[in-house]
Amino acid sequence: MTQITRDDVLHLAQLSSLxxxxxEIDGLQMxxxxxxxxxxxxxxxxxxxVEPTYQVxxxxxxxxxxxxxxxxxxxxxxxxxxxxxxxxxxxxxxxL
Amino acid sequence: xxxxxEIKDQIKDTSARQVVEKAIKMAKDKSEYNAILNLTxxxxxxxxxxxxxxxxxxxxxxxPFVAKDNFLAFGAPTTAASKMLENFDAPLQATSVExxxxxxxxxxxxxxxDAFAHGGxxxxxxxxxxxxxxxxxxxxxxSSGGSAVATALxxxxxxxxxxxxGSIRQPASFNGVVGIKPTYGTVSRYGVVAMASSTxxxxxxxxxxxxxxxxxxxxxxxxxxxxxxxxxxxxxxDKPKSNQKIGIxxxxxxxxxxxxxxxxxxxxxDKLRADGHTVEEVSLSMIEYALAIYYIIVPAEISSNLARxxxxxxxxxxxxxxxxAELYGxxxxxGFMTENKRRIMIGSYVxxxxxxxxxxLKAQKARTLLINEFNELFKTYDALIGPVAPTTAxxxxxxxxxxxxxxxxxxxxxxxxxxGLPAISVPAGYNKSGMPIGLQIIGPMRSDASLLSLAKSxxxxxxxxx
Numbered sequence: 001m002t003q004i005t006r007d008d009v010l011h012l013a014q015l016s017s018l019x020x021x022x023x024e025i026d027g028l029q030m031x032x033x034x035x036x037x038x039x040x041x042x043x044x045x046x047x048x049x050v051e052p053t054y055q056v057x058x059x060x061x062x063x064x065x066x067x068x069x070x071x072x073x074x075x076x077x078x079x080x081x082x083x084x085x086x087x088x089x090x091x092x093x094x095x096l
Numbered sequence: 097x098x099x100x101x102e103i104k105d106q107i108k109d110t111s112a113r114q115v116v117e118k119a120i121k122m123a124k125d126k127s128e129y130n131a132i133l134n135l136t137x138x139x140x141x142x143x144x145x146x147x148x149x150x151x152x153x154x155x156x157x158x159x160p161f162v163a164k165d166n167f168l169a170f171g172a173p174t175t176a177a178s179k180m181l182e183n184f185d186a187p188l189q190a191t192s193v194e195x196x197x198x199x200x201x202x203x204x205x206x207x208x209x210d211a212f213a214h215g216g217x218x219x220x221x222x223x224x225x226x227x228x229x230x231x232x233x234x235x236x237x238x239s240s241g242g243s244a245v246a247t248a249l250x251x252x253x254x255x256x257x258x259x260x261x262g263s264i265r266q267p268a269s270f271n272g273v274v275g276i277k278p279t280y281g282t283v284s285r286y287g288v289v290a291m292a293s294s295t296x297x298x299x300x301x302x303x304x305x306x307x308x309x310x311x312x313x314x315x316x317x318x319x320x321x322x323x324x325x326x327x328x329x330x331x332x333x334d335k336p337k338s339n340q341k342i343g344i345x346x347x348x349x350x351x352x353x354x355x356x357x358x359x360x361x362x363x364x365x366d367k368l369r370a371d372g373h374t375v376e377e378v379s380l381s382m383i384e385y386a387l388a389i390y391y392i393i394v395p396a397e398i399s400s401n402l403a404r405x406x407x408x409x410x411x412x413x414x415x416x417x418x419x420x421a422e423l424y425g426x427x428x429x430x431g432f433m434t435e436n437k438r439r440i441m442i443g444s445y446v447x448x449x450x451x452x453x454x455x456x457l458k459a460q461k462a463r464t465l466l467i468n469e470f471n472e473l474f475k476t477y478d479a480l481i482g483p484v485a486p487t488t489a490x491x492x493x494x495x496x497x498x499x500x501x502x503x504x505x506x507x508x509x510x511x512x513x514x515x516g517l518p519a520i521s522v523p524a525g526y527n528k529s530g531m532p533i534g535l536q537i538i539g540p541m542r543s544d545a546s547l548l549s550l551a552k553s554x555x556x557x558x559x560x561x562x
Binding site (some may be wrong): 009013015016018019021027028031032035036039041042045047050051054057059062064069071072077078081082084090094095 | 184185187188279280281294320321323324326385387388389391392399403406407408409410411412413417418419421422423424425426428429432434437438440441442443444445448454455457458459460461462463464465467499500503514515516541
């Protein structure tokens, strides 16, 4: 059975952009190990030569005209929902 | 229990305003159930007045409903029961809500759920669990727990829910109401917070089948804003096909399922037989793998869909951070519940290079085998029948500390989700302690109306009035 270490949890948290609280790490380590332990039963199943299914109704490549649809929502209304904005733009902390 | 036609009579006899005011008062009186997170009172009353003055009409003119709080709707925040979206004011409405409003329906509030619909008990809500409509010590089921309880308490005659792996069917069964998870692609998901895009569906919970049919007829149909919607096909059937061939899923009738639940399923089977249908035992060898497939594919899709919650454009943003990476990390830590984090991290794991083939690809191949088995059975059978969940509603707190135990409750609802099949949950009676028992009918793709018609013919006054 897959053993998930504390380092694995921290790595997964980093991949998931989650800066976990110290108190939550141990619990998640156990839960993730248990869940992966459960789903591992699939390895018993023979799937050689089977095609995967990603979409169940068979629809694919549904196209529409490349035209702007007016949803009736203005730039101001959307900017108003950003936690911080300035000069008609969303404000974020510096990247580097 | 109240149904839509009774509500329409009440509106005729009094006014839409009085009916809507009554529903809102009841929602307030029953607030200890925590079924509704925010009322849309002001907007609801304005719309009710417009119904009364003839400005708004339609098949549901003045009929109140609640929407699960992952549907974007005007009049209250759309929180998805999370801190992430606690104050999120939707700039537009879900297609399903718009279609109901176009027929005059009045949304009176937003129902509680497990945050981002991750869960089967509504205990993962950032705003506290919803209490079961029959026993307040018990869970509402989930994730559409608030929708089920608001319907069962007669606050509203119907409620909108979403079902990704059982989130309409299981709470419907735990509270004694009807619920439908339609064929994948029947109802537009535009304007609904995405969870797992390959299984997410929109459906309805109500007190009887006729109301489910009416609401489904209004909501279903192709939408250019959701490219996965199927060409229109849902059409209410007057009468079910006679002499149907129905399979009872024997894999779901084992000792792992409460005996009282199995008894009620068998009683229903007897009724079906008495009405001229043939019922035979069937078995699906892939069904034992369905839950494992589900808890690989769904977290993978969740980790991808929930990447959008980054604290930049809308929703919660963490304070006093110095870098962008810190902003993402802290915002997401504060905005998500533990169950959200678990699923996102499992998703990151199964999609990582090195593990992708063994988990995600393997699960998608296994899914093909599950689909093949169902297709094979539907060459012979019109529908399949079985329980919705292995138990009736469990105690609040009983399963919350053990995620695997909690997931096992989904074992009988996830197969239809992975295959995209329509499945309905109908009340089948009560156990000795008075807890509702639900029964599930699953059909081939696009058989939604036919399943409802069959269930309607078996619906008895005894169940809906009890």
